[in-house]
Amino acid sequence: MAKQKSNMTLSPRIVMLIAKKEYREVMHERTFILSVLIQLFIASFSTFLVIGLTSFYDPTALGELDMGSTKIAVVGSDESELYLLLQNSDLAPILYGGFSDAYTAFYDRKVDAILIIPDEPPDGYETLDIDIYLPRSDLKATLVSLQLKEPLEKFEQSVRDIRTKRLSGYTPLNLNIVERPTKTSSTYFEFLYVALLPLLVFTPAFISGGLVVDFITEEFERKTLDLLLVSPISLLDVVSGKVLLATIIAPVQAFTWILLLMMNGIMIHNVITILFLVLVTAMILVTFSGIISVMFKERGMAQLFYSLVLIFLFMISYLFTNSPMNLVTRLSIQSIGGLETVIWLGGYSLLAVVLYGGLLRVVEGE
Amino acid sequence: MAGWVTIAKWEFFRSKLKFDARSLILLSASLLFLIAASYFAAQTGMNMNNDMYRVALTNPALEPVLGIDQRFNVMTVDVNTASNMYVDDADLVIIDPNVFRADTQKSASASEALKSTLKNYREGVLTSYNDINNSHPVWITVHYLERPEAFQVLSGERRTAAEEETVTTQLSQEEVEAAATGRPAGEVGAEATPSPPQTAEEFQAIQRHNLFEKQTIATPSHFAPPIPFTAILYSFMFIFPIYFVSQFYSSSIMDERTNKKCELVLVAPLRGADIVIGKTVPYILATMVIIAIVTTYIKGLPTDIVTIKSSLLILATMFPIVLLFFAFSFISAILSRSFKELTFAMVFLSVVVSGYLFFPAMFANVHAISTISPMTLIVLLIEGETINMSEYIFSTLPFYFVGLSVYVFGTYIFREEDLFTQKPITQKLLDCVEIFMSKPYGSVFLLSIIFIPFVYMAQLMLIVMLFNLPLPYSVIVMIVLAALIEELVKSIGIYTLFKRKMVSPTLKNAATLAILAGAGFFAGEKLLVIITLAPIATSVFGSVMTMGTLLLIPLMVHITGVMVVSLGMYAISPRWYLPFVLFASILHGLYNLFILRGILFG
Numbered sequence: 001m002a003k004q005k006s007n008m009t010l011s012p013r014i015v016m017l018i019a020k021k022e023y024r025e026v027m028h029e030r031t032f033i034l035s036v037l038i039q040l041f042i043a044s045f046s047t048f049l050v051i052g053l054t055s056f057y058d059p060t061a062l063g064e065l066d067m068g069s070t071k072i073a074v075v076g077s078d079e080s081e082l083y084l085l086l087q088n089s090d091l092a093p094i095l096y097g098g099f100s101d102a103y104t105a106f107y108d109r110k111v112d113a114i115l116i117i118p119d120e121p122p123d124g125y126e127t128l129d130i131d132i133y134l135p136r137s138d139l140k141a142t143l144v145s146l147q148l149k150e151p152l153e154k155f156e157q158s159v160r161d162i163r164t165k166r167l168s169g170y171t172p173l174n175l176n177i178v179e180r181p182t183k184t185s186s187t188y189f190e191f192l193y194v195a196l197l198p199l200l201v202f203t204p205a206f207i208s209g210g211l212v213v214d215f216i217t218e219e220f221e222r223k224t225l226d227l228l229l230v231s232p233i234s235l236l237d238v239v240s241g242k243v244l245l246a247t248i249i250a251p252v253q254a255f256t257w258i259l260l261l262m263m264n265g266i267m268i269h270n271v272i273t274i275l276f277l278v279l280v281t282a283m284i285l286v287t288f289s290g291i292i293s294v295m296f297k298e299r300g301m302a303q304l305f306y307s308l309v310l311i312f313l314f315m316i317s318y319l320f321t322n323s324p325m326n327l328v329t330r331l332s333i334q335s336i337g338g339l340e341t342v343i344w345l346g347g348y349s350l351l352a353v354v355l356y357g358g359l360l361r362v363v364e365g366e
Numbered sequence: 367m368a369g370w371v372t373i374a375k376w377e378f379f380r381s382k383l384k385f386d387a388r389s390l391i392l393l394s395a396s397l398l399f400l401i402a403a404s405y406f407a408a409q410t411g412m413n414m415n416n417d418m419y420r421v422a423l424t425n426p427a428l429e430p431v432l433g434i435d436q437r438f439n440v441m442t443v444d445v446n447t448a449s450n451m452y453v454d455d456a457d458l459v460i461i462d463p464n465v466f467r468a469d470t471q472k473s474a475s476a477s478e479a480l481k482s483t484l485k486n487y488r489e490g491v492l493t494s495y496n497d498i499n500n501s502h503p504v505w506i507t508v509h510y511l512e513r514p515e516a517f518q519v520l521s522g523e524r525r526t527a528a529e530e531e532t533v534t535t536q537l538s539q540e541e542v543e544a545a546a547t548g549r550p551a552g553e554v555g556a557e558a559t560p561s562p563p564q565t566a567e568e569f570q571a572i573q574r575h576n577l578f579e580k581q582t583i584a585t586p587s588h589f590a591p592p593i594p595f596t597a598i599l600y601s602f603m604f605i606f607p608i609y610f611v612s613q614f615y616s617s618s619i620m621d622e623r624t625n626k627k628c629e630l631v632l633v634a635p636l637r638g639a640d641i642v643i644g645k646t647v648p649y650i651l652a653t654m655v656i657i658a659i660v661t662t663y664i665k666g667l668p669t670d671i672v673t674i675k676s677s678l679l680i681l682a683t684m685f686p687i688v689l690l691f692f693a694f695s696f697i698s699a700i701l702s703r704s705f706k707e708l709t710f711a712m713v714f715l716s717v718v719v720s721g722y723l724f725f726p727a728m729f730a731n732v733h734a735i736s737t738i739s740p741m742t743l744i745v746l747l748i749e750g751e752t753i754n755m756s757e758y759i760f761s762t763l764p765f766y767f768v769g770l771s772v773y774v775f776g777t778y779i780f781r782e783e784d785l786f787t788q789k790p791i792t793q794k795l796l797d798c799v800e801i802f803m804s805k806p807y808g809s810v811f812l813l814s815i816i817f818i819p820f821v822y823m824a825q826l827m828l829i830v831m832l833f834n835l836p837l838p839y840s841v842i843v844m845i846v847l848a849a850l851i852e853e854l855v856k857s858i859g860i861y862t863l864f865k866r867k868m869v870s871p872t873l874k875n876a877a878t879l880a881i882l883a884g885a886g887f888f889a890g891e892k893l894l895v896i897i898t899l900a901p902i903a904t905s906v907f908g909s910v911m912t913m914g915t916l917l918l919i920p921l922m923v924h925i926t927g928v929m930v931v932s933l934g935m936y937a938i939s940p941r942w943y944l945p946f947v948l949f950a951s952i953l954h955g956l957y958n959l960f961i962l963r964g965i966l967f968g
Binding site: 176210 | 396404417418420437439457467476478482497505508585587609613618706707711718721
C-alpha cells in the first residue's frame with residue numbers, strides 16, 4: 001500500500017528535474033542531431049518528389065525547358081482533324097505515307113513517337129482507334145505522352161460534340177472560368193500543403209512518441225527505476241517528466257520547419273494555432289506510448305504496439321475532415337473558420353487530457 | 367551439431383515467451399483495427415485534402431457535381447452573398463455559368479481542381495450511358511518499342527540483337543508489334559494488343575485494372591503517362607514487415623547487452639559467429655515467411671510454373687533487402703549506448719535505405735536507371751515481366767555486399783569488451799577495423815575494396831539529398847562530399863594501424879600503406895564499373911555515371927589523397943587525422959571540379 005501511494009504523488013520540481021535529465025541525455029548522445037537529420041532527409045526526399053514528379057505531370061512546371069521540338073510521326077490523312085490539332089500543339093507532327101517509313105524514322109531517332117490516325121470519320125458509328133508507339137524505358141515516352149494528351153483530349157471533345165447528340169437526354173455541363181494572371185499547378189500546390197507541410201510538422205511528434213517508449217522501457221529493463229523509486233521520487237514523477245520533455249520538443253522542431261518553409265517563400269497562415277495543434281498531437285501520441293510502455297515494460301513489444309497505433313491513427317485520419325493532418329492543411333491556407341478551429345482543437349486537447357488520465361490509471365496500477 | 371542451431375532454438379523459444387496471452391490478444395486486436403482502418407481509408411482515395419477550397423455557389427444544381435470531390439467545401443448562397451464572399455471568404459465563386467476566382471495561388475489551384483472535377487463528372491455521366499461508340503468514341507492503344515539509346519559511351523557493348531535484325535528490313539506494323547511482344551505476327555491482333563471495349567462493363571473493367579497494370583489502352587481523358595505510383599505502394603507492403611521484425615531483432619540484440627545477459631553465452635564454447643548467426647536466422651526466416659505471404663496476396667496462389675518462378679524471384683530479390691535492414695539493425699544494436707540511440711540510428715538507417723529503394727523505383731518503366739533499386743525488379747515481376755540475371759546482380763549486389771560486410775565487422779566486436787562497456791561509437795568502429803587488420807587476410811588494400819559498395823550507396827543517396835540545391839552548387843557540394851567519403855574510407859585502415867600502434871609509423875610504412883590503400887580503392891572502383899554499369903551503360907544516366915567514375919579513376923589521385931593523410935599522420939601525429947582527411951578531400955574535390963569545369967561553368 002505504501003508503495004502505491006508513493007507511485008501517485010506528483011511533484012512539479014521533480015518532474016522538471018527528470019525532464020532536464022532526459023534533455024541532457026538526448027543532447028549528449030547526439031540522438032537529437034540524428035533526429036534532425038532524419039527530418040532533413042524526409043524533407044529533401046519529399047521536395048525531390050514534388051519537383052521531379054509535378055514536372056512530369058505538368059509539363060508547364062518545367063518552365064523554360066524547351067520541349068516544343070519533339071517530332072512525332074503521323075500516319076494517316078493530312079486533312080484529318082487530329083492532324084490539324086497536332087500541328088497546333090507543342091508537338092511537331094511529320095506525315096508519313098506508311099508505317100514502315102515511320103518506323104525507320106523512329107528507329108533512326110528522327111521522330112520520338114508514331115501515331116496512327118484511324119480512317120473512321122468523326123460522325124461515323126464505330127470507335128476511332130488511335131495507335132501510339134513509344135520508345136520503351138525512355139523519358140521521351142513520358143514527355144511525348146504528356147504533350148499528346150492535350151491535342152488528343154481536344155480531338156475527343158470534338159468527336160463527342162458530334163456523337164453525344166445521339167445520347168438521349170445528355171446535355172454537357174458548361175462552366176466558364178474567368179481566368180486571372182496568377183497560374184499554378186494544383187498538383188504542386190496540393191502536394192505542398194496537403195502532404196509536405198503536415199508531414200514535416202508532425203514527424204517530430206511521431207518521433208517523440210517513439211522516444212518516450214525508449215525513455216520508459218530503458219528504466220525498466222536496466223532496472224534503474226528501482227533505484228529511483230527508493231528515493232522520494234514517485235513513478236508518476238518519472239513518467240511525467242519524460243512525457244513532458246518529449247511533448248515540448250515536438251512544436252520546437254515543427255516551428256523550425258515552418259520557418260524554413262517560409263524562408264523558401266511558402267506562405268503559411270495561423271502558425272501559432274498550428275504549433276498548438278502539434279503540441280496537442282504530440283501529447284496524445286506521447287501519453288499513448290507512455291501507457292503502452294508502462295504496460296509492457298519491454299522495448300520490442302512497446303515499439304511494435306506504438307507503431308501499430310501510429311499507423312492506425314494515420315489511416316483513420318483519411319476518414320474524416322479535420323483530422324490533425326487535414327486541420328494543418330486547412331489552417332495553413334486559411335480554409336477554416338474560427339469556430340470550427342476552436343471546436344476541433346478543444347476536442348483534441350480533451351482527448352490529450354483524457355489520455356493523460358489513462359496514463360495516471362496505468363501508473364497507479366503498477 | 368553446429369552451435370548456431372542451438373542458439374537459434376533458444377532465440378525462437380525466448381521470443382515465443384514474450385508473446386503471452388495478453389500481448390497476443392492486444393496484438394491481434396490492434397492488427398484487426400489497423401486492417402479495418404486501412405480498408406476504409408483505401409476506399410476514400412487516400413488523400414487528406416478534405417475541404418481545402420471554399421466554393422460559393424448560387425445554383426444548387428451544381429452541388430452534386432462538386433460534391434464528388436472532397437476538396438471542395440461548398441456553400442450554397444444567393445447572388446448577393448456570393449458576390450460579397452468573392453476574394454476574401456471563398457476561393458471560387460460560381461454564379462452560373464461563370465466561375466470567378468481571386469488572383470492568388472490558392473484560387474488558381476482551386477480553379478485547376480475545378481477543371482479536373484468537371485472532367486471527372488463528365489466522364490462519370492458519359493460512362494453511365496451504355497453506348498461506348500457515342501459516349502467514348504476515341505480510344506488510344508499504346509505500344510512500347512525498343513530502340514537504341516542516343517548516347518553510348520561504352521559503345522559496342524550493348525548493341526542489341528533487335529538492332530541487328532531490324533535496322534534495314536522494311537517491317538509491317540504487325541511484324542514490329544510481334545517483335546515487341548514476342549509473339550508471331552499472326553497472333554498479334556488477336557490477343558497481344560487489347561481492343562477497345564464494346565460495352566460499359568468492359569470499359570469499367572479496364573479502368574479498374576489500371577492500378578496494377580501498365581496502361582496500354584485508354585480514352586484521351588483517362589490517358590496517363592507511364593509513372594507508376596504503385597511502386598511506392600508495393601515497397602510499403604513489403605518493407606513494413608521488415609521494419610517490425612527488425613525492431614524485435616534489434617531489441618533482442620540490445621537485450622543481450624543490457625544487464626550483461628549475454629555473458630553466459632559468451633563463456634560457452636561457441637564462436638561469436640555462432641551466436642550472431644543463431645540470433646539472426648530465426649528473424650530472417652520469420653521475415654521471409656511474411657514476405658512470402660505478402661507475395662501470395664499480390665500474385666495469387668502459385669498454380670502455374672510462371673507464377674511460381676516470378677514469386678520465387680520476388681523472394682530472391684527481397685532477401686538482400688532484408689539482409690541489409692537486419693545488418694543495419696544488428697550494428698546499431700551493438701554500437702548504441704541506449705535505447706534512444708538505437709531507435710534513432712535505426713530510424714535514420716531505415717529512412718535512408720527506404721529512400722534508396724523508393725526513389726529510383728518511382729521511375730520503373732520510365733527509365734533504365736530505375737534498376738538501381740531492387741524495388742524496380744519487384745514492380746516488374748509483379749507486372750508479369752521477367753528480369754534477367756545481370757539486372758538482378760546489378761541491383762542486389764551492393765545490398766549483399768554491404769549487408770554481409772556489416773555482419774562480419776559486427777561479429778568482430780561481438781565480444782565482452784565492446785558489448786558491455788560504454789565505449790564511444792568511434793572507438794568501437796576502430797575496434798572493427800583493428801580486428802580486421804589483425805586477421806591474416808587483413809590489409810589496407812582489401813579494406814579499401816570492401817568499402818567500395820558503401821561508398822557507392824552513400825554517393826547515390828547524396829544525389830537524392832542534394833537535389834534541392836540549385837545547379838551548379840549541388841554538383842559542387844556533391845563532389846566535395848563524395849571526395850570526403852572516399853578519402854575517409856581509404857585512410858581509415860592506416861589511421862587504425864598507426865593509432866593502435868599495430869605498425870610502427872615510419873616513412874616507408876606510411877608511403878607503402880598509402881599506395882596499397884589507394885590502389886585497392888582504384889581496383890575496387892574498376893571492378894564496380896565492370897559489374898554494375900553494364901545494364902545501364904546504354905542510357906544517358908549511365909553515361910553520366912561512367913563519366914563520373916572515369917574521372918575518379920586516375921590511380922594517382924587516389925594514391926595522392928591517401929598519401930597526404932598518411933604522411934601527415936607520420937609527420938605530426940595520428941591525432942591530426944581528421945584535419946588531414948579534410949585537406950585531402952579538398953584536394954580531391956578540386957581535382958574533380960577541374961575535370962568537370964567544362965560541364966559546370968561552360
